Amino acid sequence: MRLKCNVLLVFLLSASVAQCNYFGSNAAKNDKCFCKLKGSIGDCSCTFDTVDYFNNMKIYPRLQSLLVRDYFRFYKVNLKQECPFWADDSKCAILYCHVQPCLDEDIPVGLKGEIPHHIHMNESPADKYSADSQLSNCQQTARDHNAELGYLNTTISSENYKEFERWKQHDDAQDNFCMKEENQGEYVDLLLNPERYTGYKGPSAHRIWRSIYMENCFRPENSPHIFIQTSKMKGMCLEKRAFYRVISGLHSSINIHLCSKFLLSAQEGMNVVSPGGQWGPNLEELQRRFSPETTGNEGPSWLKNLYFLYLLELRALAKAAPYLHREEYYTGTEVEDEDTRLAVKDFLTVVEAFPGHFNESFMFSGGVQAQLLKEEFRQHFINISRIMDCVGCEKCKLWGKLQVHGIGTALKILFSGKFDKWEHTVTATNRKQFYLERSEIVALVNGFGRLSESIYELDRFRQMMR
Incomplete structure (x- = not known):
């Protein structure tokens, strides 16, 4: 009898693993699960299995070693920018909602007093960031002028200079998908301010997402729900559908981060977390946010949108790879910078080799x-990037702004038309030439890192459900 029971137990266990890992204990009732993410991702050519293997085995380990490097761990952001749409007096529920900016001595010397690095494209990092190199072109010309030679007047009137600046600002504005901050803000060490559950919820948080989905996403007619139902997305054109999938994918990724680093223990009283608070995976919270039973069968589609956004940003990285290969990743520490360049080169080589990139040529x-x-x-x-200033939790605002900035940079690369045939030579007549600021590169790679970690964490949750 015991032998028969053991055989039956082994059979049942093997059957449950072979079929899928269910949301909940009742397999007959809960027939939707992570393993339903099979086949094509939709609007892309590759499958979920392909992305899972590629990310978890090749991309995620490389990003983990890359994002701890100084060039990528320090992000300059303005967390004091006022909300342009409504007055928000919400406060975070716990201590760990707050962000501690860097002290001046903590910031690598090469990141202080940043200058437009493309001005000296062909110079070595040491020459580019020297004091002499930061002189304006007119100052440099005046200093190097030989008095014995005939003087060539190359000055520009202040009126014309202002006009040139307006031209440049207009051209730049046509490329950007995020609102540039008026104040440059402060440096934040991303490693010391990790994205995780903060207790930020309620009317303030709901208003953020409601404004994004209801007022700034393209929507089919007669769609009263905050989320667009999967059945109604089929009637939308590719561009409008892609926009919604990008936002939904970001939302899903953020939710997975909060579930994988959920507050498991806290000090009782006054909603304040003790310094000994512990974070870890919360499977029940993940089920609540993505289970078909609690989401009107939409949860698995939201997870699919995460993969869609992953492929879109992966394509942007591949398209910008010729430019990113030439970036110096300068922080002022020679050995660190060389190691960073090698790590980026290795990462981009893997990105470029992926066979199923998102194809942006079908859009617009x-x-x-x-x-x-x-x-x-x-x-x-751009409106969504401005809404990020309305988030009432500092840490949520930090990571929201960074990830939206990263998506905006990816969209800029894909749809500006200026990376279609990138050339590093600077010419006066090449008006399609443009450059990525350091903050854009940091946001792009860290934002992609967040998506990569979300897909990796999904696999960990699958293992927990086994």
Whole structure:
């Protein structure tokens, strides 16, 4: 009898693992689970299994070693920017909601007093960031002028200079998908301010997502729900559907981060977490946020959108790889900088080798109407970047702004038309030439790192459910 029971037990266990890992204990009732993420991701050519293996085995380990390097761990952000849409007096529920900016002595010397690095494209890092190199072109010309030679007047009137600046600002504005901050803000060490559960919820948090989904996402007619139902997305054009999937994928990724680093123990009283608070995976919270039973069968589709956003940013990294290979990743520490360049090169080589990148050429390719839609697309995303200043939790605001900045940079790379044939030579007539600021590169790589970790954490939750 015992032998028969053991055989039956082994059979049941093997059957449950072979079929899938369910949300909940009742397998007959809960027939939706992570393993339903099979087949094509949709609007892309590759499968979930392909992305899981590629990310978990190749991308995630490389990103973990890359994002701890000084160039990528320090992010300059303005967390004091006022909300432009409404007055928000919400406060975070726990101590760990707050962000501690870096002290001046903690910031690598090469990141202080940043200058536009493309001015001296072909110079070595040491020459580029020297005091002499930071002189304006006119100052440099005046200093090097030989008095014995005939003087060539190369000065520009202040009126013309202002006009040139306006031209540049206009050209730059056409490329950007995020609102540039008026104040540059302060440096934050991302490793000391990790993204995790903070207790920020309620009306303030709901208003953020409601404003994003209801007022800034393209929506089908007669769609009263905050989230667009999967059945209604099929009637939307690719561009509008992609916009919603990007936002939904970001939302899913953030939720997975909060579930994987959930507050498991806290000091009782006054909603204040003790310094000994512990964070870890919370499977029940993940079930609540993504289970078909609690999401009207939409949870698995939200997870699919995470993969869609992952492929979109992966494509942006591959498209920008020729530019990123030439970036110096300068922080002022020679050995650190060389190691960072080698790590980036290794990472980009793997990114470029992926066979199923997102194909952006199908979007905004229908003439005048397509260009109007592209501008509407861009303005909607700029609004979302401004909404991030309305988040009432500092740490949530930090990671929200960084990840939206990363997506905005990816969209800039994909749809500005200026990376389609990138050339490093600077010419006066090449008006399609443009450069990524350091903050854009940091946001792009860290934002992709967040998506990579979300997919990796999903696999860990699958193992927990086994």
